[in-house]
Amino acid sequence: MQIPSAKPKGDAVLAEITNFEAMAFRLKQWIKSPRPYLMVAGLLLFLAVWYMTTELFKLPRFEKLPGPVAVIREWLSEDPSYGISIYVSEYYLHIIKSMMRVFEAFGLATLLGVPLGLFMGWKKVFRDYTFPIDETLRPIPMLAWVPLAILMWPAREAAIVYLTFLAAFFATTLNTLLGVESIDEVYFRAARCLGSKPRHIFFRVVVPGALPYIFTGLQISMGVAWFSLVAGEMLAGEYGLGYLIWNSFVMVQYPIIVIAMVTLGFIGWASSAAIRFVGALLMKWKVREVSP
Amino acid sequence: METKGNGNAASGRMVIDSISKSYGMGPLRQKVIQDCSFTLEPGKLTVLIGPSGCGKTTIINLLAGYEEIETGSISIDGKPVKGPGGDRLVVFQETALFPWMTLMQNVTFGPRMRGGRNSREIEGDALSLLQKVGLGDFRDKYPTQLSGGMQRRAELVRALINSPRVMMMDEPFRGLDAMTRELMQEYYIRLFEEHRITNLFVTSEIEEAIFLADRLVIMSYRPAQVRTVMEINLPRPREFSMLTSKEYLQYKKDALEILHEEAMKAFSTGTATCVADFLEAYSEIEEKK
Ligand SMILES: Nc1ncnc2c1ncn2[C@@H]1O[C@H](COP(=O)(O)OP(=O)(O)O)[C@@H](O)[C@H]1O
Ligand SMILES: [Mg+2]
DSSP, X not given: OOOOOSSOTTOOOOOOOOHHHHHHXXXXXXXXXXXXXXXXXXXXXXXXXXXXXXXXSOOTTTTTSOOXXXXXXXXXXXXXXXXXXXXXHHHHHHHHHHHHHHHHHHHHHHHHHHHHHHHHHHOHHHHHHHHHHHHHHTTSXXXXXXXXXXXXXXXXXXXXXXHHXXXXXXXXXXXXXXXXXTSOHHHHHHHHHTTOOHHHHIIIIIHHHHHHHHHHHHHHHHHHHHHHHHHHHHHHOSSSHHHHHHHHHHTTOHXXXXXXXXXXXXXXXXXXXXXXXXXXXXXXXXXXXXOO | OOOOSSOOTTOOOEEEEEEEEEESSGGGOEEEEEEEEEEEOTTOEEEEEOOTTXXXXXXXXXXXXXXXXXXXXXXXXXXXXXXXXXXXXEEOSSOOOOTTSOHHHHHTHHHHHHOOSOHHHHHHHHHHHHXXXXXXXXXXXXXXXXXXXXHHHHHHHHHHTTXXXXXXXXXXXXXXXXXHHHHHHHHHHHHHHHHOOEEEEEESOHHHHHHHOSEEEEEOSSSBOEEEEEXXXXXXXXXXXXXXXXXXXXXXXXXXXXXXXXXXXXXXXXXXXXXXXXXXXXXXXHHHO
């Protein structure tokens, strides 16, 4: 009997499909399925209900709300009656201001939270020191931090970023910690018996093993960052989408409220998608392609 | 593959001398291993067989140094074993390939960690071993992209490339379908016969055990003790055609009689969880007769 050669029975030949072909195929399948049409139908239904309640029948309780026609007309107008549309630079100033704040807070939270979480998961002693504190602080709603934030940071700008940072930081740290704890003991054993030193284990087992949870954490962190940011801007802002919403309410410029809300929705969705994209790049091994 | 490590046929003698191990606290404390003694001869394949739950994995953990023995001693080539070390490599019961590394990165992990050789040399060794187990074309795949049998083969290579003094396999082919299992046994026995690294192979399958073994260590049910040691004098290289030879069937009958006794003992004490396997295996050979 011989040593079985390269392609033994049982291992089917692996079909090599390029990424592009796979993507084109998936797109085709998607268009053939009912999903895209349901999505469009759902959106149209939503707009129709919105239009009927606010603009067509002007139902009680809905009559004061801006309708879709008013909002879209204002949004796309070159000469908007309330001063905010896609042709007005101030609109982008608000967007950029909010994005900068989130970027700073989220970046800082990631830079501090991920290493902290990794160490907490890796070194039990470190974890025992910090976990109870983290667990007690984490459930405190962000709005409860507002007075302390203002006391700590007399400059409004810093207070808003600080609030946004806190929320993101707790989410990131906790998920990173859970990520390390999710790594099966067998990988540590395997690494050790193959001759790894502690720092090898940290960089080649702890970090990559925790990565899926870290990215889940970053998505949550991004969500809560936007949440806290808007709350902060409403209370203490001078610029930003949260400020815009609150200010438009006070100034009775209702269509702008909806414009800012929808803008927030789009940016939030885009930032989540960006994190997923980076995650997919770093975790190619999670993608299970054609399996033999 | 060149043998760069410390493994060769002349070394890797492991002596296990009346080791014991208990688990649990206070009144729940239970002896799992009691006064277990056996020897792994250099360059030989020893198979440890016993009913599931009897303590085979525990013995592996003790030999590997992941857990501490209570009494007795373990030594390799005269030196006592303390804690985990690169001279003993374990292929675990469950797959332990790092999912975040490609096959090549997984296989070269050990040599890279130990350092001292350039990566082209290491990759050359790795590739020739991978080709030997039919995985040459899959070097850049991630473990989840491979079938269970391919993962097990990759793990075999990941351990073997380090030329350890002793390799320990904890039911490595469990859970594979019959055909894949047979194929794995073939790959494994070829690699063993080529490299002659001292091997301890744990299984609960009697046919696999006799087909692979130079020496068969049969465990008793709890607390685990060595019940019988059988020398298996089938010629090498082993061939599947031997499975019908008279000698093979005699070994199998002898071993099953002992295992059956153990199973019945466990059954009568009411502690048996997996006795059914053994009764089934036993009745099978009865029918064939
Ligand atoms: N860490 C542990 N703590 C407590 N009991 C354990 C532990 N590991 C194993 N055992 C017990 O020891 C016995 C033997 O287990 P194991 O060595 O895994 O058996 P096998 O590998 O032969 O199936 C089992 O009854 C199991 O419940
Ligand atoms: Mg076991």
